[in-house]
Amino acid sequence: MKYFTxxxxxxxxxxxSCGSGEQSEDTANxxxxxxxxxxxxKNENTEDVLMGKAKIAIGDDTFVIEDFRKNKTELTxxxxxxxxxxxxxxxxxxxxISLEGKxxxxxxxxxxxxxxxxxxxxxxxxxxxxxxxDPEDTxxxxxxxxxxxxxxxxxxxxxxxxxxxxxDGGKVxxxxxxxxxxxxxxxxxxxxxKMDARKK
Numbered sequence: 001m002k003y004f005t006x007x008x009x010x011x012x013x014x015x016x017s018c019g020s021g022e023q024s025e026d027t028a029n030x031x032x033x034x035x036x037x038x039x040x041x042k043n044e045n046t047e048d049v050l051m052g053k054a055k056i057a058i059g060d061d062t063f064v065i066e067d068f069r070k071n072k073t074e075l076t077x078x079x080x081x082x083x084x085x086x087x088x089x090x091x092x093x094x095x096x097i098s099l100e101g102k103x104x105x106x107x108x109x110x111x112x113x114x115x116x117x118x119x120x121x122x123x124x125x126x127x128x129x130x131x132x133x134d135p136e137d138t139x140x141x142x143x144x145x146x147x148x149x150x151x152x153x154x155x156x157x158x159x160x161x162x163x164x165x166x167x168d169g170g171k172v173x174x175x176x177x178x179x180x181x182x183x184x185x186x187x188x189x190x191x192x193x194k195m196d197a198r199k200k
Contacts, residue, residue: 052189074193
């Protein structure tokens, strides 16, 4: 009887460990598919953090930023257009969107074709993303080279911003675009800071 009980106990433990292994494997597979989300560090002062959302897909990798550093996240207005700078709370990832043209401050929604060598005078957009794969590598910079950017909202008074973009791009230093990747992004945020560099 004791021998039978021992065998039964051993079989139960073996089945339990196998089930645990399968569960761990499933969990690992799920982690691979999970979107990487930025959160503020333990020592981060929440008063310095601005809430919003930036969802960036570069190739097969998707990143979501929901917490931004206030003093490095702002709109800058110039005579030729406006620049949006976004910095995540841990100060490792950056998004820079430069918009130029007569309509970028007024027309909504405004669709802009993004292409290298755009003619001067037309509405133009430049999107640069830095530090998404290796924050310590200064060459870890991707740019949207061909595609479309849509300004759904860009309000100078409320500082509400909603911008989407989609197309092909690659590393900034890849001038011939030999290693092109798909790039897609959504920016939805209400800012606290605005800089006015317009000359009167």
